Amino acid sequence: MNKTASFAASAAILLTSAPALAQTPPALPPINHGPTLAGVCILSLDGAIGSSTVGKYVQTRLQQISQQVQTELTSEQTAIQNEARTLDGQKATLDQGTFDQRNATLQVRAAALQRKAQLRERELQATQQKALGRVGQELEPVIRASYQQAKCSVLLQRDSIVLANPAMDITTSVVTGLNAKITQFAFDRERLDQAAPAPAPAAAAPAQPPRRP
Template sequence: MHMKTSAILAAVAAVLASAASAQAQTPPAAPPVNHGPAIAGVCIVSLDGAISSSTVGKYVQTRLQQIAQQVQTELSAEQTAIQNEAKTLDAQKATLDQGAFDQKNATLQVRAAALQRKAQLRERELQATQQKALGRVGQELEPVIRSSYQQAKCTVLIQRDAVVLANPAMDITTSVITGLNAKITQFAFDRERLDQAAPAPAAAAPAPAQPARRP
């Protein structure tokens, strides 16, 4: 049995991966650009850049990686135990009668299937954890963006991802990062537990049949 725990770890870095992915090779420096004058009232912000560069964003990234590592350790331990028992059972095949061998093998198959389901559940939990943590950051970020927008006397605010080039004087991302760092640096959160969801309510009993009326 082969567990793809890499798929679980990949879910952790969906939005905040930009801060950790600049490892492989340093890209060549871009040639300098002579910008035109800044347009009054037009501002630009990088939301991903503000999150990944902020103190709370880096904290969330680190915490998500810790939780993902805990999940990987849990699944790897169970996987190793099942693999070791499978090897032991295979070595005992010549000395066990067929019925006993089949029963133990069936038990291992059940455990392996349960582990696969647990891995899928943990992946969904990591995704839910990431969404909830980033949602909290987004709640803290929204008023900071409005404050920076007003301080810069912006008339319109454009997401930097939608712009190819722009005068850096119109970029308020640094101001947003400073405001977010002053507001929050970390908050406690743990892995979401989807297996502890409340069971669905039982279906209501059908109403008793009404007696037929006489004509």
């Protein structure tokens, strides 16, 4: 769902970026908001998903899966590097043919590892999209219920608004509804290396009888 696209981007950043340096923002004077606008409601999708129980669970689970992938790739990379160092140390005692053959084997393994890393990256992206899609499916009816309960006539994305009266914000109601509906669901890394079944061979066309002159 495109409603969860921004949260998907945020989740990807959480998995790949380093912690930012902490900075203390300057103190700002309080704002005296004007009256609420009847029928106008505001929602932060990122805030609703990110602060919900299921949203936090998805983020934690994605980090676990990412760490598993990193451990797998690092283990194979270390093994290749160790064998390369060993081979380099034996270079003076090996004949050129043996050295070249073993070195070529290492190069093949290194190339295979690079392809696996690219595959795992695509799998992580697919896993994230599927998990967030599930959250989006659970979230949509909750948003509709909160919208009707608050008697909204229009719902605006809070992140696209500079300032607004918080009394029009239904994010807390949406989080409460989502928490009551779902807190977690089982999911694992998507597997994209499964060979697709071969298509069935096309049926042979019946033989045509020879045409008589």
